[in-house]
Amino acid sequence: MNNIITLQKVNKTFRKREKEFPVLKSIDLHVNQGDFVMIMGKSGSGKTTLLNTMGLLTSFDSGMYILDDKEVTHLNENEKSNIRNCSIGFIFQQFHLIDSLTIGQNVELPLLYKGKVPYRERSTKVEKYLDMVGLLNKKNQKPSELSGGQQQRIAIARALINDPPLILADEPTGSLDSNTGEEIMGILKKLNRNNKTIVMVTHDEDLVRYANKVIYIQDGLIQR
């Protein structure tokens, strides 16, 4: 099976007023293409830090990270942001939509960051992905006019628009009631069946059934 993520002996420590707070302790982790991985653990155990490390959103102190056969441990900010934009789709608990933009403009953003995508192609893609999450009719509305579940579906469309092989989701159902959460999980499951690799953080033991691999983390250590 093809490996998409390999972390080897990854350590990360936060420092505050000369005190050290180790948050990731010698993390070894493999994610294969097509996996649906859940990361679970108590509040403060390091789940978000681990996910943000995989997403090249935060740096680490030592260890090695191979993403899609490429060593990404020592890339500069520019190289990291290119990979983030083209190869990774991010979904967050609080959706992180921009309320001064329309739904369509929110979904379009990663295409604008990528640059050089002609208007017509952008507009076709925006409609394709809005349609995929069942919200094409909301294209010209603002995020605040939608329900939480609808906003998360918009965030999923935005995460998918550059067709990244990897989706990282940090408690994507954490702000939703359980029925709406199941709807979002249904969409993620379908994406996973269509070959997207998904790594998701959750508190919710009920959702473990969606995963083919579960990682428990405690005080920055993966439990075996």
Ligand SMILES: Nc1ncnc2c1ncn2[C@@H]1O[C@H](COP(=O)(O)OP(=O)(O)OP(=O)(O)O)[C@@H](O)[C@H]1O
């Ligand atoms: N920027 C930061 N500076 C200092 N300490 C931080 C920073 N970010 C996180 N931490 C600390 O690192 C530890 C792990 O945080 P992290 O956000 O990864 O936990 P988590 O497992 O995602 O928790 P939750 O379930 O509450 O979201 C916590 O003790 C937190 O206080």
Ligand SMILES: [Mg+2]
């Ligand atoms: Mg967290």
